[in-house]
Amino acid sequence: MRVAVTRKIPERGLELLRTFGEVVVWPEQLPPNREQLVEFARGADGLLSLLTEPVDAELLEQLPTVRVVSNFAVGFDNIDVAACSARGVAVCTTPDVLTDTTADFAFALLLASARRVVESANAVPRGDWKTWEPLGYLGLDVAGATLGVVGMGRIGAAMAKRATGFGMRILYSDAIVRTDAERELGAERVDLETLLRSSDFISLHVPLTPETTGMIGAKQLAMMKPNAVLVNTSRGPVVDNEALADALEKGTIWGAALDVTNPEPLPANHRLVSLPNCIVTPHVASATEETRANMSELAAKNLIAVLQGEPPLRCLNPEVLHG
Numbered sequence: 364m365r366v367a368v369t370r371k372i373p374e375r376g377l378e379l380l381r382t383f384g385e386v387v388v389w390p391e392q393l394p395p396n397r398e399q400l401v402e403f404a405r406g407a408d409g410l411l412s413l414l415t416e417p418v419d420a421e422l423l424e425q426l427p428t429v430r431v432v433s434n435f436a437v438g439f440d441n442i443d444v445a446a447c448s449a450r451g452v453a454v455c456t457t458p459d460v461l462t463d464t465t466a467d468f469a470f471a472l473l474l475a476s477a478r479r480v481v482e483s484a485n486a487v488p489r490g491d492w493k494t495w496e497p498l499g500y501l502g503l504d505v506a507g508a509t510l511g512v513v514g515m516g517r518i519g520a521a522m523a524k525r526a527t528g529f530g531m532r533i534l535y536s537d538a539i540v541r542t543d544a545e546r547e548l549g550a551e552r553v554d555l556e557t558l559l560r561s562s563d564f565i566s567l568h569v570p571l572t573p574e575t576t577g578m579i580g581a582k583q584l585a586m587m588k589p590n591a592v593l594v595n596t597s598r599g600p601v602v603d604n605e606a607l608a609d610a611l612e613k614g615t616i617w618g619a620a621l622d623v624t625n626p627e628p629l630p631a632n633h634r635l636v637s638l639p640n641c642i643v644t645p646h647v648a649s650a651t652e653e654t655r656a657n658m659s660e661l662a663a664k665n666l667i668a669v670l671q672g673e674p675p676l677r678c679l680n681p682e683v684l685h686g
C-alpha cells in the first residue's frame with residue numbers, strides 16, 4: 364500500500380502509517396499546488412490531506428488509485444464529499460480529539476479581546492508603559508456577560524462549558540434543539556437575530572457550507588451591540604471581512620478575534636490586521652503538541668482502516684465502504 368501525506372504531521376501518525384505501507388510525505392513548508400500534488404501522490408492508495416488541499420472531482424480523476432481521503436482536520440470544506448462518494452472514495456476526518464483544545468483557544472481569544480491583552484502587551488516592548496493608568500487599556504467584563512454560540516456542536520458546547528465557569532448567560536441559535544446544552548449548560552435557544560442583538564460575545568462554531576458562507580455580514584454586524592466582541596474559530600468565509608473591518612473601524616462593535624480568515628493567510632497589510640480592536644491569529648486553535656499528535660493518529664487510523672476493509676473511526680460517507 365502507498366500513502367501520500369500532504370505535509371509533515373506529528374510522528375505518531377506517520378509511525379502507524381509506516382507500519383502499514385510505503386509513506387511519502389510532502390517535505391515543503393508550503394502546501395503542494397495541484398500539479399505538484401498530482402505528481403507527488405501518483406499511485407497512492409490513500410491520501411492524508413490537510414485543509415489547505417482542495418480535493419475535488421478533477422483531482423480524483425488524476426489520482427484514480429486513491430481509495431480514501433483522510434483529512435487532518437475536523438472541518439472538511441476543502442473536500443467535495445459528493446465527488447468522493449461518486450467515485451467510491453471514503454472521506455475521513457478528525458473530530459473529538461481537538462474539541463477541548465479548540466474551545467480553549469476560542470475562549471482565550473474572547474478574553475484577549477475583552478481585556479485588550481495583545482494591545483497592552485505590545486505596548487511594553489515599544490516603551491509605551493509610562494505609569495499605572497486609571498484610564499489605560501480599559502476593557503470589558505467577561506464574568507456575568509452573555510455569550511452567543513452560533514453552532515452548538517461539539518466545539519460550541521465546549522466553549523459554552525467554559526463560559527459557565529465565568530457565570531455567563533449562554534444563548535444559541537441552532538436550527539435544532541440541543542437538549543444536552545440546554546440541560547447541562549443552561550443554554551437558551553433563540554433566533555440568530557435575537558442572539559446577535561442580545562450577546563456581549565458572539566462565538567462562531569458552524570461548519571463552512573453554502574448556507575453559512577457570509578452569514579455574518581454588514582446586516583448582522585449592525586444588529587450587534589456596540590460592546591459586542593466577535594470570535595471566529597470556525598472558517599473565515601463565514602464572516603464578510605470588509606463588513607467586519609468597517610464595523611471595527613467605525614466602532615459599531617467593540618472588537619473581534621479571528622483565528623480563521625478569508626483568505627488564509629490574510630495578507631499582513633490587510634485592514635483587519637492593523638486595527639487595534641482586532642486580533643488575528645494564524646489558524647492555530649487546535650495547535651497543541653498532544654492534540655496535533657492525536658489528530659495524526661486518528662487520521663492515520665482512519666486511513667489504514669479503510670484500506671484494510673475495516674470500518675474507520677470517523678467516516679463522512681460510510682456508504683462507500685460497503686459498495
Ligand code: GLV
Nearest residue numbers: 435436437438649
Ligand atoms: C481546523 O480548522 C480543523 O478543521 O480541524
